[in-house]
Every structure is written in structure tokens, then in C-alpha cells.
Amino acid sequence: MNNAPMDISWADSCEPPLSTEEIREHIQEFLQILGHSDRQISLYFTNDMEIQEFNSRYRNQNKPTDVLSWSYWENDPNSEILGEIVISVDQVQKQADTNHWPESTELIRLLAHGCAHLVGYDHEISLEEEKKMLLMEIKMLGAVGLDNIYEMDK
Numbered sequence: 001m002n003n004a005p006m007d008i009s010w011a012d013s014c015e016p017p018l019s020t021e022e023i024r025e026h027i028q029e030f031l032q033i034l035g036h037s038d039r040q041i042s043l044y045f046t047n048d049m050e051i052q053e054f055n056s057r058y059r060n061q062n063k064p065t066d067v068l069s070w071s072y073w074e075n076d077p078n079s080e081i082l083g084e085i086v087i088s089v090d091q092v093q094k095q096a097d098t099n100h101w102p103e104s105t106e107l108i109r110l111l112a113h114g115c116a117h118l119v120g121y122d123h124e125i126s127l128e129e130e131k132k133m134l135l136m137e138i139k140m141l142g143a144v145g146l147d148n149i150y151e152m153d154k
Helices: 020-033 048-059 089-099 103-118 127-143
Strands: 006-010 040-046 067-071 081-088
Touching (some): 006 020, 020 040, 020 103, 040 103, 048 067, 081 089, 089 103
Parallel strands (some): 006 040, 040 081
């Protein structure tokens, strides 16, 4: 597996529930499955307040969200940088509680979701596209040992 450079950072007191090395390994596995293991990504962990600012500025939705992504590859297929992913650690905690699984599982799920967005999957286009994206996420999550976390996956 290629070890393309990856920038991982976080805002004060927003450290993710996995080590940087574990995050790198999961991202590399996901990019391999998506056919982009030679690309770089930037990953930033923050809180609800800051992600709400990003969501308001870039999506005109003035509310916190769990993950945002910006693809550079979609506009420039030759770009060495696939894109950027921002994840709210607050949402990781809340959604893990709601789903009754560890925060690490929720984080991995959001990493897969963000990576899928970077290569063009978009669940907001149509139900068909939503299903395609979910099936890809199930494939990625299964590759890292997270089988059967979605209802349709059971």
C-alpha cells in the first residue's frame, strides 16, 4: 500500500479517539479501495462551533455537521491532493452514543464517508446515488473489520 503524505491536525482539545497512525492506516486502506492510494489528503478535527462556521460559509447551512469534505481531484484529475476532510469530534461523540458503539467506530465511519465524498460519491443527489455511496462505505468499513454496522449490511 502506498504511503502518500497525509496532513492530520486538530483544534485545541479536539483530539480524535484514534491515534494518528491508526487514522493513517484506515485512510490508506480506504483510498486503496477507491483507487486513489497515490493521492494526498488533509484531515482536520474540530468542534461543533467551528464546523458550524465552515458549514455556514461553504454550504449555507448554519448548523453543526459531522463531516465536511472538499475534493480537489474532481476539478483537477491530475492533482496530487485528493482533497480535505473536516470532522467534528463533538459529533463523533454524540453519534457514537446514539448508535451505541465506540467513538472509534464512529470516527472510522466518518473517515470512510469523507473519503467517498472526495472521489465523487454524493448521497444528496438521489436515492440511487445514496445507495451507491452506502454500498461503497460498507465495502470500505468491511475491509477494516467493521462489518454489519448499517441495517442493510446485516
